[in-house]
Amino acid sequence: MSTLTGTGTLLHLAWRRDRVLIPVSLLALTALSVGSAQATIDLYPTDEAARNGLGSVLTNPSVVAMYGPVAATNRDALSVFKTVLMGAVFVGLLAYAVVRRHTRLEEEVGRLELVGAGVVGRRAPLTAAMTLAALAVVGASLLTTIGLIAVGLDATGSVAMGVAWMIAGLAMVGVTAVAAQLTTSARACAGIALSALAAMFVLRAIGDTARGSVAVISWVSPLGWASKVSAYGGNRFWVLGLAVALAVALVALAFSLLDRRDLGAGLVAARPGPARAKDGLGTPLVLVWHLARPAALGWLAAFVILGAVLGGLVGSVADMASDQSVVDMLKALGGSAGSITDIFLATELAFVAVAAAAAGISLALRLASEERAGRGEPVLATATSRNAWLGAHALPAFALPAALLLALGLVVALVSGGQDEAPGTVSMLAASASRLPAVAVLVAVALLASAALPIRAPAIGWGALAVAFALGEFGATVGLPDWLVKVSPFAHAPQLPGGNFSPTSAIVLCAVAALLTGLAFSAYRRRDAA
Amino acid sequence: MNTVIETRDLRKTFGATVALDGLDLTVPEGEVHGFLGPNGSGKSTTIRILLGLTRPDSGHTSLFGGDPWADATELHRRVAYVPGDVALWPNLTGGEVIDVLSRLRGGIDEGRRADLIERFELDPRKKSRSYSKGNRQKVALIAALASDAPLLILDEPTSGLDPLMERVFQDELRAARSRGHSVLLSSHILSEVEHACERVSIVRAGRIVESGTLADLRHLSRSTVHAVVRSPVAQDISQWAGVSDVLVDGGRTEVRFSVDAPHVGDAVSRLDRLGLTSLTCEPASLEDLFLAHYSAPPEGVPVA
Numbered sequence: 027m028s029t030l031t032g033t034g035t036l037l038h039l040a041w042r043r044d045r046v047l048i049p050v051s052l053l054a055l056t057a058l059s060v061g062s063a064q065a066t067i068d069l070y071p072t073d074e075a076a077r078n079g080l081g082s083v084l085t086n087p088s089v090v091a092m093y094g095p096v097a098a099t100n101r102d103a104l105s106v107f108k109t110v111l112m113g114a115v116f117v118g119l120l121a122y123a124v125v126r127r128h129t130r131l132e133e134e135v136g137r138l139e140l141v142g143a144g145v146v147g148r149r150a151p152l153t154a155a156m157t158l159a160a161l162a163v164v165g166a167s168l169l170t171t172i173g174l175i176a177v178g179l180d181a182t183g184s185v186a187m188g189v190a191w192m193i194a195g196l197a198m199v200g201v202t203a204v205a206a207q208l209t210t211s212a213r214a215c216a217g218i219a220l221s222a223l224a225a226m227f228v229l230r231a232i233g234d235t236a237r238g239s240v241a242v243i244s245w246v247s248p249l250g251w252a253s254k255v256s257a258y259g260g261n262r263f264w265v266l267g268l269a270v271a272l273a274v275a276l277v278a279l280a281f282s283l284l285d286r287r288d289l290g291a292g293l294v295a296a297r298p299g300p301a302r303a304k305d306g307l308g309t310p311l312v313l314v315w316h317l318a319r320p321a322a323l324g325w326l327a328a329f330v331i332l333g334a335v336l337g338g339l340v341g342s343v344a345d346m347a348s349d350q351s352v353v354d355m356l357k358a359l360g361g362s363a364g365s366i367t368d369i370f371l372a373t374e375l376a377f378v379a380v381a382a383a384a385a386g387i388s389l390a391l392r393l394a395s396e397e398r399a400g401r402g403e404p405v406l407a408t409a410t411s412r413n414a415w416l417g418a419h420a421l422p423a424f425a426l427p428a429a430l431l432l433a434l435g436l437v438v439a440l441v442s443g444g445q446d447e448a449p450g451t452v453s454m455l456a457a458s459a460s461r462l463p464a465v466a467v468l469v470a471v472a473l474l475a476s477a478a479l480p481i482r483a484p485a486i487g488w489g490a491l492a493v494a495f496a497l498g499e500f501g502a503t504v505g506l507p508d509w510l511v512k513v514s515p516f517a518h519a520p521q522l523p524g525g526n527f528s529p530t531s532a533i534v535l536c537a538v539a540a541l542l543t544g545l546a547f548s549a550y551r552r553r554d555a556a
Numbered sequence: 557m558n559t560v561i562e563t564r565d566l567r568k569t570f571g572a573t574v575a576l577d578g579l580d581l582t583v584p585e586g587e588v589h590g591f592l593g594p595n596g597s598g599k600s601t602t603i604r605i606l607l608g609l610t611r612p613d614s615g616h617t618s619l620f621g622g623d624p625w626a627d628a629t630e631l632h633r634r635v636a637y638v639p640g641d642v643a644l645w646p647n648l649t650g651g652e653v654i655d656v657l658s659r660l661r662g663g664i665d666e667g668r669r670a671d672l673i674e675r676f677e678l679d680p681r682k683k684s685r686s687y688s689k690g691n692r693q694k695v696a697l698i699a700a701l702a703s704d705a706p707l708l709i710l711d712e713p714t715s716g717l718d719p720l721m722e723r724v725f726q727d728e729l730r731a732a733r734s735r736g737h738s739v740l741l742s743s744h745i746l747s748e749v750e751h752a753c754e755r756v757s758i759v760r761a762g763r764i765v766e767s768g769t770l771a772d773l774r775h776l777s778r779s780t781v782h783a784v785v786r787s788p789v790a791q792d793i794s795q796w797a798g799v800s801d802v803l804v805d806g807g808r809t810e811v812r813f814s815v816d817a818p819h820v821g822d823a824v825s826r827l828d829r830l831g832l833t834s835l836t837c838e839p840a841s842l843e844d845l846f847l848a849h850y851s852a853p854p855e856g857v858p859v860a
Contacts, residue, residue: 134646134685210685211646298681299649307652308659317645400643404696407607407637408660411629555609 032146036154040128048162051120055166058116058500059109059187060173065504066105067178076101087235087339092377094252095234097259102179106187106257108503114194114252115227117166121159121198122219128155130206130215133289142289152206152284156199156277163195183258190252193269197248198223200276207283210292217324224328226250228335235339248272310410310418318389322426325385326433329378333434336374337441340367340448367447368524371438371457378434379461379519380495382427386469387487390423394476394483397556406555416550420473420543427465431458449523457522463535464515468494470542477550558585559618560707560738561606566615568601568762575601576612577762583740583755585706588733590753591742592846598762599742600640603711606740607637620707633662636700640711640742642692644684650695651680657699669702675724690716701728708732708739714748726751746842756842758849765849770842777840777848778814781823785809786831796823 041048070076077099094111097103129152132138138151167188174184198219205218226247233244234253244250248269255265306312315322393416396402405415435458442448449457472487479486497506498516511517515538518531561583568576576598583589593599604610606619608628617624619631644653651673658664673680676694684692693716700708714722729752732739743749749756750770757767766773778800788808793799798819803812815823820837827835840848 298679299652299683301649301651301680303648303652303655303659307656310660313656313660317647400639400641401645403604403609403639404637404642404657405660406609406628407632407635407639408657409629409632409662410660414629554611555604 029147029149030153031150032144033150033153033157036128036141036146036150037157040124040154040158044124044127044158044162048120048124048158048165051116052162052166052169055113055116055120055191056169056173059106059113059170060177061504062109062500063102063105063174063179064177067101070101070104073099073101076104080104080107090234091231091335091339092374094230094249097253097256100258102183103258105179106174110187110190110257111249111253113170114191114249115223117163117191117195118198118223118249120166121163121195122202122223124159124162125155125199125202126206126212126215126219128158129203130209131212133206134210134212139289149281149284152203152280156203159199159202160196163192163199166195167192180258182261186255186257186261186263189263189266190255190257193255193266194249194252196269196273197226197251197276200273200280203280204276204283207280207287208292213321217321221324223249228331231335310405310414311421313405314392314418315422318392318422318426321388322385322422325426325430329382329430329434330437332378332381333437334441336371336434337438337448340370340438340442341445365447365524367445368449369521371449371454371523372521372525375457375461375522376498376516376519378431379465379516380491382430382461383465383468383491383494385430386423386427386465387472387491389426390419390469390472391476391483391487393419393473394480397476397480403555412551413547416473416477416547419476420546423469423473424466427469428459428462431461431465434458453523456527460520460522460527460532463532463539464519466539467515467535467542470539470546474542474546474549477546478553480556558621559583560585560587560620561589561740562616562618563602563605564616566602566605566617567613568605568610569613574762576605576615578615579759579763581757581764581767583738585738586733586736587755588729588739588741588753590749590756591740591759592744592746592749592756592842593742593759594744594850597759599759600711601762602759603637603709603740603742606709607632607635634705635707635709636661636703636705638693638696638700638708638710638713640713640715642689642696644687644692644695646683646685648684649681650678650684650687650691653684653695654680654699654702657696658703661703661705663704664699664702665704669698672698672702672728676721688716690718690721693717694721697725697728701732706737708737708741710739711742712744713741714743714745722748746846750842758846760849766845773842773845774817774839777845778816779820779840780812780814780838781820781827782812782834782836783810783827783832784834785811785827786833789830796826799823 066076066080070079093108096107097110129138132141132151141151142148170191171184171188174187175181201222202215202219205215205222208218209215226249229247230244230250230253233241233247233250236243244254251265251268255262307316393402396405402415406412432455435454436451439449439451439454443451468491471490472483475483475486494514494516497511497514501511501514501517515535518535520527520531559582561581563579563581566576566579566581567574579598579602581591581602591599591602601610605612605617606624608624608626608631611625620634622631624631644650648656654669654673655664658669676698678691678694678698682691684695687695693713697710697713700710714725717725726748729739729741739752741749741753753770755767755769756773757764759765786809789804789811793804793811793813794802796815796819798816799813801812801814804810811827813823824835824837
């Protein structure tokens with residue numbers, strides 16, 4: 027029996043399980059790039075109009091840090107400037123999700139053991155997972171290339187755009203394949219792979235915004251390569267070679283790790299733990315916190331690093347203050363009145379709030395995932411009431427985003443302290459805190475979904491965040507009506523620092539969050555535990 | 557004697573599936589009660605209703621005289637539960653899980669905890685992720701048996717245990733009983749129930765079809781008779797009162813048949829007249845009882 031026997035069957039099985047996830051993701055990614063390009067060329071139909079409207083804006087470091095450098099100042103390059111890198115990140119996330127789902131996650135729950143006992147080669151499950159992920163990546167690239175050519179963008183550049191996405195996707199296939207071999211837990215695999223993706227993003231953000239020789243650092247990051255393809259500019263197709271080489275090397279590493287380890291084991295051997303629980307570990311809240319702590323500390327570390335990066339950029343942002351078009355662009359992206367630094371920070375806080383909401387949602391969804399895994403039942407069979415168990419999840423789900431936003435605000439204030447334009451500590455903390463009501467609404471949606479519909483909770487919780495983010499970020503760009511954009515809680519968050527704070531909005535958002543949370547408690551008390 | 561568990565006419569449907577169809581179950585204080593039935597017959601649904609995890613569509617349930625749904629938290633201080641499919645937090649050790657579950661319930665007997673870990677040969681320092689099914693069951697069993705809860709509800713608790721550990725479990729059930737605790741033991745392992753339980757209830761398609769002591773149930777059913785006689789038996793043996801399933805060998809001196817309990821004496825005295833040289837008479841095993849109830853489709857209940 028070859029080590030690849032059964033790959034075809036497993037690939038078929040994996041496709042059967044992902045036949046909704048992958049097509050929906052591909053369509054959403056294509057809609058994102060094509061819709062955004064269409065909206066831009068409607069506004070700026072010629073190279074000159076686009077150059078005048080957008081060109082100078084896009085050299086601003088805060089924009090470059092988030093979206094990557096612009097390939098060229100022609101219409102086509104400007105029409106995809108928002109989606110080259112963001113799309114590459116999403117394609118990378120899709121590749122990660124598919125590989126992890128069919129490897130370490132299957133192994134942890136024991137299904138791979140069932141499969142492994144059949145006529146299945148040792149390398150077949152990993153090969154099938156990587157093949158499916160690579161097909162999804164290629165599919166996303168092809169669809170977006172075809173879509174962009176269809177709306178009238180340059181054909182060669184459109185192919186290069188697809189190549190940029192493919193680079194990020196293939197790199198994440200390799201990274202996740204290796205991460206899946208390292209530890210026995212699927213959660214740890216997620217942590218390793220997503221940290222690698224975040225590191226790629228931060229490295230290229232530093233390289234893309236730095237002056238001088240530090241700029242080379244972008245070439246270390248596969249997400250940097252995605253920008254270096256320079257779609258609609260240099261169209262450097264050879265960069266794909268780097269990604270293929272990296273992916274091949276990572277896949278070879280993953281296979282050699284796989285060949286050396288036992289099924290179900292990781293490279294990092296599990297150490298014996300304590301024979302007794304610590305004294306405090308005996309209330310629902312402490313238990314939930316104990317289980318969520320590693321993830322929460324990971325989030326905190328990420329926010330502190332992000333705060334340091336943003337604080338460090340404050341100085342260079344002030345240099346750009348002379349250019350009025352930069353100010354206009356940042357305002358359009360979500361900034362408000364105030365100094366250029368204020369606008370920059372308000373824009374970045376809008377993105378940070380989405381990440382903070384994701385952290386809170388992931389905690390709120392634990393209530394449902396514990397129940398689905400059968401671990402909620404033994405707890406509810408003890409003297410733990412439904413209210414106490416739900417409350418033990420609700421409290422950290424609301425507290426974590428608050429802690430993350432405040433920590434980031436504090437770090438930004440400390441790192442940027444002393445710069446002329448930097449806001450003070452108090453106003454930075456207030457600006458961070460002002461995003462909390464909007465975040466709380468989304469956390470409360472996830473909590474209600476967990477409490478009422480545990481099976482559908484992840485789809486509802488993450489779907490609500492995706493919709494709120496898309497409406498807030500792209501709604502106005504694509505030209506959606508105002509009332510629809512306003513459905514997103516993020517559309518009601520004040521543009522602080524610098525902007526006006528509307529107590530009414532904050533109170534309404536808090537009231538909505540409180541109402542949804544109240545409904546969650548009520549629904550959870552009434553239904554059968556699954 | 558006080559009643560610990562009482563359900564009357566319990567009904568529960570999940571969509572089109574009828575899980576419970578008028579289930580009546582009574583467990584008096586201090587009794588080890590076997591709750592028998594195959595997969596999907598409604599055992600786990602009943603247990604989940606008793607624990608207040610699921611609400612019945614109709615019918616009455618009482619646990620220690622209280623309502624398991626409304627008074628769940630208070631009642632659970634007096635109940636220790638072992639689920640059929642034990643899921644543990646993968647990154648906690650077995651020892652930590654035992655402590656967490658006992659503390660959430662309201663305490664543990666430290667001496668018995670240490671003793672049970674030793675007797676069940678559990679390594680409490682291993683992460684739950686690496687435990688086999690049997691070891692996960694041991695964790696849940698130790699947390700339950702080391703508690704001082706006066707009622708143990710055990711849902712197929714030994715399906716992953718090896719025979720040695722099964723014996724330890726049987727000993728612990730006896731110990732719980734001698735402490736005056738009550739046990740509801742759901743199982744489809746008949747020998748386990750035969751060893752441990754004073755009374756059993758057999759559930760089929762969501763209702764109890766038989767309930768009583770093992771002796772009672774045996775009395776209701778048939779015994780198997782195997783006899784060797786000197787004179788050949790006549791053809792009419794299958795006409796004898798209460799006799800069926802007759803097998804006669806070629807020489808007509810060796811016979812095997814089953815007979816209803818009230819007619820055993822009658823059949824034996826007829827055999828005696830033929831000159832008995834050997835006779836064995838076996839009461840129905842729990843397995844026979846069980847198979848008797850399950851070999852025919854239930855009356856009035858659509859087969860799912």
